[in-house]
Amino acid sequence: MAEPGSDPDGAGIGAGVARADRFVVYALALFRGLQLVVGLVVLVLRVDQYQRVLLVVAMYAATAGWSVWLFGRAYRRGRVRAPDAVGDVAVIGVALLVVGVSARGGEAETWSNWAYSAGTTTTMLAGAVLPLTVWLACAGLLAAALTGGAWPGLSAGAASTSNAIGNAVSYFTLGLIAYALARYLNSTGRRIDEANRRMLAAEVARAAERARFEDRITRYRELHDTVLQTLTALARGGLDPASEEVRARCARDSDYVRRLIEGDVDSDGAGGDLARAMEQVIAESTAFGLRVHYRAVDLPSQLPDSAVAALAGGVREALSNVHRHAGVEQAWVTVTGELGGVVLRVVDRGVGFDPQTRPEGFGLTQSIRARAVEAGGMAGVSSSPGDGTIVELIWPASLPTLSLTGRTDVHHGDPGGGDRRRPDAAGGHDGLAGARSGHPHDRSIGQRRSRPGSTPGG
């Protein structure tokens, strides 16, 4: 209301301002409605005071109809628009003239002139909605129409001049009051909106701060359990810093600090649940003595919980396999986000195995494959004796990406990437599930169907 013409639909205005606007609509609608009811009663009871009854009744009907339309529209919009307020001035102005000249004697300047009372709503509406100067012109027009309509009675001396002056002045005073009131309500609404906005922002900031705090506490605890313990033990003396065991522990601890730094640098704290779950898995593996070279970039922040659980669980199982079977103490875990999906690879440089002769075990079938497939992903494994093992998890299963474990039925659009064209020479080394199921070409341990004509490897 403070800025008539701007933002006509009230969209984007805060709740406080919208409520102020709505209040003005309700109050004036109530006012106009009561005036019209009283006006109707007076019209019926004292119909004899009019010379052209039919014209006055028609004018009344027109005014009532217009009022219903005007406030109906304002109700739907939540506010009165400036053109509608000007329209009301025109309608009521005509009514003032028509009813005034139709009234006998001095009745035009009394409360039995229903058009006069309707005019009070009009000037308030204009005062509330229009800029000051426009409202002033409108109030002047209304006063002129009232006086013009009553002129015959006034010039004949039937109407009271002081009544006429008082009525005309009331259009100005009432409008001015409405002008001030509406602006006051509006600025209060704006202040409430501003306060709400600030409160919301403060709440969001507080929640973020709380999350950061909890994160920090977790970090501190981890730092205490790793780096601080090691440094304290070294400082106390009695530990041989050159010993293999101490050096391995220092290496693990510095890996942790490195991950800590890169987690903040790489992902800005983003990466969501998968990043946290992976952090947990890596920390666990580190705890049982495995040195994990962990890289994670561009992790998708929005992953279904089931996918996060299946992927992190798969990596946990794969790392546990490295620890138990690979005969090495190092593993590489890379997690890369691609096109809204994610690829996880767990690699060791250990003894490996021949999938042809040793298809069972390794927790792969259940823990890794079944869970990945259930969550909408796929898992693959590739190994050969003496060459280490790679376990690959891809989510979703349809992600168009490079597969290092022999997925052959999905072409990918990775920029700069390419589908793997595998010569027959490489067959026979990988494909655990393939070996299990007796279909050597079905190398992926995710349940993917090979496209007819896709390269058979085994």
Next chain:
Amino acid sequence: MILLDLRLADGSDPAANVSRLTAAGYRVLVISTHHDDTGIVATFRAGSHGYLTKDHDLAALVEAIRQVAAGETAFSPELAFALSRDTEQQRPTLSDQERAVLVAYASGMTLPAAARSVGVRPGTAKEYLDRVKAKYRAVGRPAATKLDLAQRIREDGLEASV
């Protein structure tokens, strides 16, 4: 040869450091405490002969130094990882096979395992890595004169036909 830390205390640009050293005739092995993919790619393009994080054991460092001194490239998984995630506008176009070897090697596989995974012989996989290096060199080489530019186009043309 020079062992150069990616981040120097004076805050100087790592790629510029590498350019100056290689221009002076040194071979540069870049090392850093933690991974900085952008810095790794930039220094590799600027002519470094390898990259290694400091978390490797002494044997790995010695091997890398030996490789660089012998004129080879110390292609660490970290370097391969950074290159495989390169999204720069001026990155060279890699063939499918080159990219597959790069990604496999970046995931921590040994070169023989990466070769097996992609379905090529280890020697071929090493060739692919060399080619990746050559392509990055070509992109990073400044074309100061029209003659240089012509030379570059000619070389790149040759490279594409390899």
